[in-house]
Structure formats: C-alpha cells, structure tokens
Amino acid sequence: MNKEIPYKIYLEENELPTQWYNVRADMKNKPAPILNPATLKPITIDELSPIFCTELAKQELDETTPYFDIPQEIRDFYKMYRPSPLVRAYCLEKKLGTPAHIYYKFEGNNTSGSHKLNSAIAQAYYAKQQGLKGVTTETGAGQWGTALSMACAYFDLDCQVYMVKVSYEQKPFRREVMRTYGAKVTPSPSMTTEVGKRINAEHPGTTGSLGCAISEAVEAATTQEGYRYVLGSVLSQVLLHQTVIGLETKAALDKYGIKADMIIGCAGGGSNLGGLISPFAGEMLRGEADYEIIAVEPASCPSLTRGKYAYDFCDTGKICPLAKMYTLGSNFIPSANHAGGLRYHGMSSIVSQLYEDGYVKARSVEQTEVFKAAEMFAKVEGILPAPESSHAIKVAIDEALKCKETGETKNIVFGLTGTGYFDMVAYQKYNDGEMSDYIPTDEEIAKSLATLPNV
Amino acid sequence: MNKEIPYKIYLEENELPTQWYNVRADMKNKPAPILNPATLKPITIDELSPIFCTELAKQELDETTPYFDIPQEIRDFYKMYRPSPLVRAYCLEKKLGTPAHIYYKFEGNNTSGSHKLNSAIAQAYYAKQQGLKGVTTETGAGQWGTALSMACAYFDLDCQVYMVKVSYEQKPFRREVMRTYGAKVTPSPSMTTEVGKRINAEHPGTTGSLGCAISEAVEAATTQEGYRYVLGSVLSQVLLHQTVIGLETKAALDKYGIKADMIIGCAGGGSNLGGLISPFAGEMLRGEADYEIIAVEPASCPSLTRGKYAYDFCDTGKICPLAKMYTLGSNFIPSANHAGGLRYHGMSSIVSQLYEDGYVKARSVEQTEVFKAAEMFAKVEGILPAPESSHAIKVAIDEALKCKETGETKNIVFGLTGTGYFDMVAYQKYNDGEMSDYIPTDEEIAKSLATLPNV
Structure with a gap:
C-alpha cells in the first residue's frame, strides 16, 4: 500500500468539494453568540448587514445548516x-x-x-452578487490583502486596503502585488478617515496597528455608498x-x-x-x-x-x-x-x-x-x-x-x-x-x- | 470535447518522463561544435572535464544519442x-x-x-555522483542561484554562488533564500578570487556584471580541490x-x-x-x-x-x-x-x-x-x-x-x-x-x- x-x-x-461544511451544525455545545458592542445582546442580521455583506452575515450567524453550496463562480475560481x-x-x-x-x-x-484566497474569493463573490461597488479591509503583513486584491480583480470590484504603516513601508513588495491587482493600498493611520486623522493627531509619527487599520477600514466601508467591510480570519x-x-x-x-x-x-x-x-x-x-x-x-x-x-x-x-x-x-x-x-x-x-x-x-x-x-x-x-x-x-x-x-x-x-x-x-x-x-x-x-x- | x-x-x-530527449539526434544540420578558446578547435571531453562534471561534459558533446535515462534520484526529486x-x-x-x-x-x-530547478537538480546529482565536494556558479537576478542552492541542499553539496554585486545589494530576498538553503553567496566582483581582485583594482566601486561573476565562479571551481563549475542556461x-x-x-x-x-x-x-x-x-x-x-x-x-x-x-x-x-x-x-x-x-x-x-x-x-x-x-x-x-x-x-x-x-x-x-x-x-x-x-x-x- x-x-x-x-x-x-x-x-x-x-x-x-461542492459544499462547505458548517461544523457548528454538529456541535452540541454551540459557540456562544456574538454580541452587539452597543447593546451587549446577540447581534442580528440587520445589525450586521450595514458592515458585512448580507449573505455573509447570514453565514456568520447560522449554527444549524450543515452544508452550504459553493456557488459555481467560486468553484470556477477555485x-x-x-x-x-x-x-x-x-x-x-x-x-x-x-x-x-x-x-x-x-x-x-x-x-x-496562502489559504487566505479560499475565503477572499467567496467574500468578493457575495459582495459582487449584492451589487456592491467594492470592499474595504485591513492587512498587516499583507497576505490577506493580497488574496482579497486578487479576488476583487477577478470580479472587477474596487478593493481598498488599509495596511499597517510599518508594514506598508517595510514590505513594499506585498504592497506592489496588491497594486498590480488594482487595489488601492493606504498606509494606516491615514489622513483619509476621521479616525485616522484623530489617531495621527493624538500619536504623531505612529507606525500604526492592526486595531487602527480595522477602525479605518470599517469607517471607509460605512461612509461610502456601496461598500462593505471584509475580514480574513476569526x-x-x-x-x-x-x-x-x-x-x-x-x-x-x-x-x-x-x-x-x-x-x-x-x-x-x-x-x-x-x-x-x-x-x-x-x-x-x-x-x-x-x-x-x-x-x-x-x-x-x-x-x-x-x-x-x-x-x-x-x-x-x-x-x-x-x-x-x-x-x-x-x-x-x-x-x-x-x-x-x-x-x-x-x-x-x-x-x-x-x-x-x-x-x-x-x-x-x-x-x-x-x-x-x-x-x-x-x-x-x-x-x-x-x-x-x-x-x-x-x-x-x-x-x-x-x-x-x-x-x-x-x-x-x-x-x-x-x-x-x-x-x-x-x-x-x-x-x-x-x-x-x-x-x-x-x-x-x-x-x-x-x-x-x-x- | x-x-x-x-x-x-x-x-x-x-x-x-523517464528519459530526456536529445533533439540533436534528429537534426540533419547539427549545431556547430563548441570550440576550445585556446586552440579554436572543437573541444574534447578531456578539455571540458576540469571545468564541468564529466557526465555533463559527455551530455554536452553528444549529438547522436536520442534519449538519456533520467536517474531515479533525479526523478524522485522531480x-x-x-x-x-x-x-x-x-x-x-x-x-x-x-x-x-x-x-x-x-x-x-x-x-x-522557475524551470531552472529541472537542470539544477540534474547538475547537482552528477556532481554528487562524481564524488565532488561542491559546485560554483554565477547568478544575476538570482533565479538560477536559488535553484542550484535547493538542489545542492538536497544532495548535501557545497554551493558557492557569485552574485552580481548590484543584484546582491538590490535583491536581498533572493540572496536570503539561497542562504537559507545553505549556499555561500558572494557579491561579485569579490576579493576572494584573483580575477575579482584585479577587476576591483581596475574598476574601483564597480557593481559587477554577469561576465565578471562567471570568471570568478570558474576560477573558484578550478582552484579548489573537488569543485566544478555549473551553468543555468545556453x-x-x-x-x-x-x-x-x-x-x-x-x-x-x-x-x-x-x-x-x-x-x-x-x-x-x-x-x-x-x-x-x-x-x-x-x-x-x-x-x-x-x-x-x-x-x-x-x-x-x-x-x-x-x-x-x-x-x-x-x-x-x-x-x-x-x-x-x-x-x-x-x-x-x-x-x-x-x-x-x-x-x-x-x-x-x-x-x-x-x-x-x-x-x-x-x-x-x-x-x-x-x-x-x-x-x-x-x-x-x-x-x-x-x-x-x-x-x-x-x-x-x-x-x-x-x-x-x-x-x-x-x-x-x-x-x-x-x-x-x-x-x-x-x-x-x-x-x-x-x-x-x-x-x-x-x-x-x-x-x-x-x-x-x-x-
């Protein structure tokens, strides 16, 4: 043998595979529900939808459906x-x-x-299906940002990446891969968002953090018509x-x-x-x-x-x-x-x-x-x-x-x-x-x- | 369909494939023979062997054998x-x-x-078979040097790479991949060879060229016991x-x-x-x-x-x-x-x-x-x-x-x-x-x- x-x-x-597997369906002890940071109560699809694509918000909250069909367009990319x-x-x-x-x-x-592309293409697909113009995200080292850039180029979606400033400067090659795929890469904290301006004012010369880049990406998603925020893990x-x-x-x-x-x-x-x-x-x-x-x-x-x-x-x-x-x-x-x-x-x-x-x-x-x-x-x-x-x-x-x-x-x-x-x-x-x-x-x-x- | x-x-x-194909065997007009630079006469295996591994020198000059078996060790690497x-x-x-x-x-x-690995592993194999300690080569952008480093690491051969100085400085990542595979990477022209010293003296501050790196690699191969020179194309x-x-x-x-x-x-x-x-x-x-x-x-x-x-x-x-x-x-x-x-x-x-x-x-x-x-x-x-x-x-x-x-x-x-x-x-x-x-x-x-x- x-x-x-x-x-x-x-x-x-x-x-x-023609379907993704939702292991939560087989878990007796389900993961505890995620909470709305404002109310500290389990978050609803309506509350999630201004930030995430609606279909992705559904997937996020679904603990019982064991299998989700992988759409043909995603399978073709796979x-x-x-x-x-x-x-x-x-x-x-x-x-x-x-x-x-x-x-x-x-x-x-x-x-x-890396494996990041497996989810990037799915998230870009659902954004496209929803008729969005584009998505925003943050990236640290740049693996996720690269994957998302590729996925957005394939579906002709705008891709705005807030890249932690220290990585933006120290990892110029990752940045250039993203740019080659048409992504707009902004060093974070930037002067293009309110939260970025505030952080720059409070911490002059800061080289940024993932937390700050997330904040900028979320602000960019919620203040531009036709954009949502996407995330690469967790x-x-x-x-x-x-x-x-x-x-x-x-x-x-x-x-x-x-x-x-x-x-x-x-x-x-x-x-x-x-x-x-x-x-x-x-x-x-x-x-x-x-x-x-x-x-x-x-x-x-x-x-x-x-x-x-x-x-x-x-x-x-x-x-x-x-x-x-x-x-x-x-x-x-x-x-x-x-x-x-x-x-x-x-x-x-x-x-x-x-x-x-x-x-x-x-x-x-x-x-x-x-x-x-x-x-x-x-x-x-x-x-x-x-x-x-x-x-x-x-x-x-x-x-x-x-x-x-x-x-x-x-x-x-x-x-x-x-x-x-x-x-x-x-x-x-x-x-x-x-x-x-x-x-x-x-x-x-x-x-x-x-x-x-x-x- | x-x-x-x-x-x-x-x-x-x-x-x-179990064999490589030698297209020269089917050519009616064979490529003209390569010439010894000293005599301008067709070079012999004996003249090539101090520089190249003997088996590779044979392959170089063979215009009639249509197929060469790919040794099992190379196929395993492939x-x-x-x-x-x-x-x-x-x-x-x-x-x-x-x-x-x-x-x-x-x-x-x-x-x-890149494809360079296909020949690097073959050349490293024949060097190992011949009982050599190692090989020398030059590299410009670093693709060939990287491939050879990988091949030498696999067969536990010493690998000395003369890297054009401007690339050595501008492409540090390629250099680090080679070093990770255990290769000794020297910026060329160096002070470790006679030709390198001469070029450095004649052209102070030169950032090197492929021609110079070849000269250093050939000198290094012919002046060290148990080394031969290897090349990635042509x-x-x-x-x-x-x-x-x-x-x-x-x-x-x-x-x-x-x-x-x-x-x-x-x-x-x-x-x-x-x-x-x-x-x-x-x-x-x-x-x-x-x-x-x-x-x-x-x-x-x-x-x-x-x-x-x-x-x-x-x-x-x-x-x-x-x-x-x-x-x-x-x-x-x-x-x-x-x-x-x-x-x-x-x-x-x-x-x-x-x-x-x-x-x-x-x-x-x-x-x-x-x-x-x-x-x-x-x-x-x-x-x-x-x-x-x-x-x-x-x-x-x-x-x-x-x-x-x-x-x-x-x-x-x-x-x-x-x-x-x-x-x-x-x-x-x-x-x-x-x-x-x-x-x-x-x-x-x-x-x-x-x-x-x-x-």
Whole structure:
C-alpha cells in the first residue's frame, strides 16, 4: 500500500468539494453568540448587514445548516489553484528516520501565497452578487490583502486596503502585488478617515496597528455608498469557507485508504486550522471516529494555552462585535520580535469551543525552534514555508520523532498554509543568528486579561 | 470535447518522463561544435572535464544519442514538484473573447520559482555522483542561484554562488533564500578570487556584471580541490534536462487528444524554450507533424531577430568555449532599464540552428507591452508571472486576438516559466508609470558585432 502512495495526491477537478461544511451544525455545545458592542445582546442580521455583506452575515450567524453550496463562480475560481495537493513528505520522513507517515496539505501554490484566497474569493463573490461597488479591509503583513486584491480583480470590484504603516513601508513588495491587482493600498493611520486623522493627531509619527487599520477600514466601508467591510480570519464565515481545505484533505486520504491519526495546524485567528479540522472534528462530534487534533500557537501569543475563555472584543479598537473565545485580552500586543503572523489576541469562537470541549489540544512553540524546523523542511521538501505554517511543521516533526522512539507508524497530517517568499526579512534574521524568543510573563498576560469587558 | 478539459491537466506521477530527449539526434544540420578558446578547435571531453562534471561534459558533446535515462534520484526529486500542470487558460480566453484555446505549461510552482530547478537538480546529482565536494556558479537576478542552492541542499553539496554585486545589494530576498538553503553567496566582483581582485583594482566601486561573476565562479571551481563549475542556461546539457517540460506538455496534450497549432516560449539563453519545443521540433525534423514555433525575445536584447549567426564567446570575460549561435556580440550589454532576465547576448546553439533552418520563428517585444500583458494575465488567471515568462504571454495574447479576427480556433500553447514574486521592483516601476522601453540602435548592434572573434 505504502509504495503506491504518490508524492503528491491530486484530486481530480470533479472531486473539488461542492459544499462547505458548517461544523457548528454538529456541535452540541454551540459557540456562544456574538454580541452587539452597543447593546451587549446577540447581534442580528440587520445589525450586521450595514458592515458585512448580507449573505455573509447570514453565514456568520447560522449554527444549524450543515452544508452550504459553493456557488459555481467560486468553484470556477477555485479550479485555477485547487484541489491543492496533499503531499506525502517522503523526504522529511527519510531525513528524520521516522516510521511515521507524514502528509501535508499545501495551500501555498497560488499568488497570494496562502489559504487566505479560499475565503477572499467567496467574500468578493457575495459582495459582487449584492451589487456592491467594492470592499474595504485591513492587512498587516499583507497576505490577506493580497488574496482579497486578487479576488476583487477577478470580479472587477474596487478593493481598498488599509495596511499597517510599518508594514506598508517595510514590505513594499506585498504592497506592489496588491497594486498590480488594482487595489488601492493606504498606509494606516491615514489622513483619509476621521479616525485616522484623530489617531495621527493624538500619536504623531505612529507606525500604526492592526486595531487602527480595522477602525479605518470599517469607517471607509460605512461612509461610502456601496461598500462593505471584509475580514480574513476569526469569523465563523471565514472558517466555513476554509473547510474546503479539510474536505479535500479528507477526500484525498479516503481515496488512498489512509486513516489520519493526528491532525496538526497553526493557529492565529483560527480559520485555517478550523477549516482543516472541521470534517475530522465533525466525525468526532458525531461519534464516528477519533483523531488527535493539535492547534499550534506561538509562545509569544498563546491565546489557547495561556488565555482565558471569555467574551472579548475582536478588535483593539473595540468597535467590532464581541465574541466568546480564548483570548489574551484585546489590549494584548505580541512582542515586535515575533516574526510571522499568528499575532491575534483571540481565537475563532468555533475553535475555542472545540478546545474547551476537549476535541482540540493546543501546544505553544518558540520561534527560533520554528525557524529551525522551517529550514530543515525547506531543504528536504523543497518548499520554503511561511513562518506561520512552520509552527505546524515544528510540531509535526516533534511528533514524528516521538514515533521514532516508540516505533509507532502514525499517520500525521498537517496544514502547510503558505510560502515564505515575502518573509525573507525574518529568514535573514534567522540566517544571521539574530533571532530571539519572547515569552510574555504571567504578569503581562494578567494585566491584559484584567481589561476584559464585564459581560 | 472542450468541456471535458479541466482547468489544470495534471499527469500522474507514473507519467513523469523517464528519459530526456536529445533533439540533436534528429537534426540533419547539427549545431556547430563548441570550440576550445585556446586552440579554436572543437573541444574534447578531456578539455571540458576540469571545468564541468564529466557526465555533463559527455551530455554536452553528444549529438547522436536520442534519449538519456533520467536517474531515479533525479526523478524522485522531480516528484516533489513535477509533473507540473498544463493549464487551460479559460479565464484569459473569456477575457479576450477569442475562439482560440490557450494552454500554458506552468513551471513556477516550486520555491526556485522557475524551470531552472529541472537542470539544477540534474547538475547537482552528477556532481554528487562524481564524488565532488561542491559546485560554483554565477547568478544575476538570482533565479538560477536559488535553484542550484535547493538542489545542492538536497544532495548535501557545497554551493558557492557569485552574485552580481548590484543584484546582491538590490535583491536581498533572493540572496536570503539561497542562504537559507545553505549556499555561500558572494557579491561579485569579490576579493576572494584573483580575477575579482584585479577587476576591483581596475574598476574601483564597480557593481559587477554577469561576465565578471562567471570568471570568478570558474576560477573558484578550478582552484579548489573537488569543485566544478555549473551553468543555468545556453548549454546543450541544460536544454537536454529542460526537455522534461516539453515531454510532459506533449504527454498532457496527447492524453486529451489536443493537437497544438502554435508553441510559444520566451528566449534568453534558450534552455527553457529549447526544452519546451524539443519534442515538437523532433516531430517536425522527422516529418511527422508541423507546428508554428515562436521564440519571443525582448526588443532590448534581440539576438535572434537582429543578431548574427556566428561563432562567439559564451561569456563576456571570453574564458569559456566558443559556440556558433545567434549573437549580438559578447560585448553587448542590454540597457539597464530592461527589467527581467533574458539579457544574454547569444542564444543556445541548438535553438540557433533550428531557427536558421526555419523550424523556429522569432519575435521581439517591448517591455511596457510585456508588463501590460502580465498585469492582465495576473488578474484573470490568478498567477503573477515573471517578467521573462510574460514575453510569451504577450505573444500568446497577440495570437489569440488574431484568431478573434479570423475566427480560427487554434490551440496555442505557451511556456509560463515562472513567478514574479521577486521582481516586484520592476512591477512597482510599471505600477508607477515609470517603465520605459529601450531598443538598441543599428549602430550599437553593429559596433558590438564588430568585435566577434575571427573564426
């Protein structure tokens, strides 16, 4: 059997999923409802609709429909880069000398360089369907902004990206990819919004933050006719779209009669992890199968392993709805020395509830170890991974080495969410031996958690 | 039939070619022999072997063996990123409103970002087989250096890359990818070689050139025990390895019963074009089929369309063997305003002979038009193409628009050699409207051609 598994398992085009899977439908303990920040009551579709596209607002709140059809236009776009390969990491296994079989679902073979495109194209589609002129969003490092730019170019939608000023200046290449796709990229805080002007006045010379960029993007969406705001992670709608990753992974494994023992993914806002694990968690929730699911987070931003399960604001600016989630507090800002993404203070409410109920385990890892794993992986598997994805690589390697000790032939599946081509500043730091680790103290976390809203 | 062709045609792993195809075996007019620069007589394997790996020197000189087995170790590496997809450009066709069917063979889905890896892994393999410690090479923009670094990391070979100083400083990210793969990257001219010291003394503050970097790499190879020099294009051995592109393309077309009418590729040194077209040119040479084959070169470096078919040095430093080829003269240096690669003064001797004999046509295009085509392609097909590859896109679009006028349903196949993720400086110029065109004058070309060696 082993010999027959190719290096890359490609599904046929007609095996591309036709529906996204809404894992909430199978959860006995549903995620707590998101709350209107003004009333602190569960938010309604009417309240969400001025900010989000109506169809997306519906998806956000729907806890019972198990499957959503993927519209044909989105499937056609998916066909340009999906089904993505499930790769058997033969070379990594050989390098490690492990009896474990390692598989990774590779989402990096598209110009956005990551899984973000899976939801970007869906969100752009619904905006187009609603007859909107365009969408606004924020971006930090630029992966999400790039994906959204591509999606908007495809549907001929205007795309306005507020990019954290420090990234805008330090990551000019990401910015140029977005511009090539026709997006308008504005360094945030800008002088084009009221909130931007206010922040610039209060903090002259500030290089911006994600929280500030969100505020500007939301203001831009709500003050221009025919615009809505879109977001790249955390939300349940995003996780829903990302289930295309898990559904393909499961289909590819089933095709070759492989039963995963362990599923590993990196976790920032939780949408890629949630998308990867949903079909597997669904089987667990329905009592049909058992898997060991591990969410890997950076030690510098450990929302699952050291955060609190509580209602919190989704944004630093506290203008977005509140969600119940594992959080470090919306004031928590990870150390600037932390290289990759995965900097979000909270965690998708779906993933949080699955973790709370024991379906998902969590592990935190330090960044120099992550880059060491990334370097080894790049050399033997030929793919330079994104720092975010490398968190999953690190734990997959650890688990494969445990199998080497115990002699177990486990099937380890992990999500390789993207490539690191636009992260070479971080790799340079690592190559030069100048990378260091940062772990927040208990006091720092307690201080941030003390500011949780009283809900 | 049309409807059944998927967006991406992936061959199965067991359909990966087992042999490279040596088109010279089918050529009645063989390429003229390469000459020893010291004696001006056809060079022998013994004379080549101190510089090149022995097996590669044999491949270089072999004009009669039609097929070379691809060693299993190389095929195993190929499996990590090959077979590469042949993509039906449905979205581009729709955008253009053309009845033509457009296909592209996409070589960019690997970390080197281009087809260069196909030959890098072969050259590293033969170096390892010969028991060498390492290899040396030069790189300009860094695509070849990246590919070779990956290949050397895989086979645990030392890799020394002399990178043109101006690129070393302006393209730090390419440099870091190479370093991550363990390569030693030295800005050229350096103070580590005699020739480098001499050039630095004669031209203080020089930012280097490819010719100088070649000289340093050759010196480094011949003065260190257990090293050889390797090259990423132009040579017949490189073209041989790149036939994996054309063989897969043909197999994919055959699988779906598609007969190509036109095959288009960009041409710098000629190895990707030669590799793509070899199996098709072979059919033409054997009188079995007919195709329209178009080599696309930049108007700023027009070796086929405005050069001379003559013996010339392969390098600016005039230390490498002479080849008969279409050339602009080894002194020709394309304008610095030319953004992409495709800057080589000459053309693979195989491609040159096929062009001389009428099997290949050539067309030159200006760079702003090329970037315009690249932008359109990126938006509808979702892949940000390399500037080099975009030369082929430009002509494919032109030909598809001709079909729109005539109503012909031609099958147009082109080579998309790589991605543009490390070329964002050029895209920025284009996005900012600061890109201009350069076409050398007749006088400039005549002046450079006047320096051709008297052979």
